[in-house]
Amino acid sequence: MSRTHAAIDVPTATRAQPPGWRDPRLWIGIAIVAVSIIAGARILGAADDSVSVWAAARDVAPGDTVGVDDLVSTSVRFGESTDAARYLLTSSPLPDDLTLVRALGEGELVPAAALGSGDEADTVIVSLAFPHELIPTNIGTGSLIELLVIPADGASDDKRGSIEPTTVLSDVVVIDAPSAADSLGSVSRGRQLVLGIPETDSDALAEILSASEDERVRVLVRG
Template identity: 40%
Template sequence: MVPPATRASRPGWRDPRLWIGIAIVAVSVVVGARVLASADDTVQVWVLADDAAQGQQLSEADLEVRRVRFADDADLDRYFTADDVLPDDLTLDRPVGAGELLPRSAVADGGGDDGVVVSVGVSPLTVPDSLVEGSQVDVYVLPGAGGGRPQADGPALTGVRVVSVAALDDSLATGSEAKVDLAVAPGDVEGFYAVLGASDTPTVRLSVVGP
């Protein structure tokens, strides 16, 4: 006698296999979303659309937004992100090339002061390795071989911002001084030049005190 054929029936909503399958799918979706979110750790920052000169005033029309990944959060603090409110008077203290990130150190208002740009010559052999654009430095003035009145105890300027640093390799090759531009508070400029003028051949030394 041939046994009657049985039909496979679909699992009902009470079937535990159905709920196990739904749980697996839900967990997979959640885990996948978290993996994708953690993989995108880039930040939107402002970059220059075209070359911009020192003293040029910028607007958002001169900028573009680009996604960048920073290895260190401290590096991100040096630039303007797309979420930052840009200064109303967005004027550059130094030239910035097309495609470069917009650094806070290159913007007058971004540095927290309206310093006067003062250029000094320093021996490339004495420039600290950590000296970069945006560094905070103390400036010491020493009398040269011709003598002269030494500066008062301590630095002639403290905590001034480095606006730009000339190519040190070129200065080393030619034996000339390297040019460093500093953003000096307006009230300190006259006194600083007075210290420089007290010696026929003053020597300038820079000491990095902050990023």
């Protein structure tokens, strides 16, 4: 008994062809790779901009001696490279006799202006209030300023610029410079500046305090 086999059509095998230059899939793939490379480069570049600075490991008070055990390393990326100079970098040697001239809260970055040596423990911390229009906009923590006083008998003439103020204190460190919104009594007293002034300048300090009551003190930023 004979069997009849039905013919089966077998499709012809075709080889996958690589995409041509005109294939949109090829260009999409190239674009994805390019975007990935650019994104990775930017991430690495941002990481390279970070610097390591010291932050307070706990709450510390003025007059406390600060050592490595009181600090913790923190990686920070500053908007301006010059801002890093205002803080205590971990890459710089840490002296043995550092003393705080103002309080620091746990986790707060340590400004270089908040530290002094044991020989500078006689620094007087003074908070002065100034009218907002008399404070330079670029002043901040760590700034070096000059304090100038207008003579009492010429205070009313200062608005016309006929009386020149006299420098009473120079190279004064701004320990803290709260924003106008953060300054206590900002509406009535103006903006506050917390300054570190050596006790050896007590006579000049007395003059500054007296002149500040009449708004005769002017501020010049040195750095």
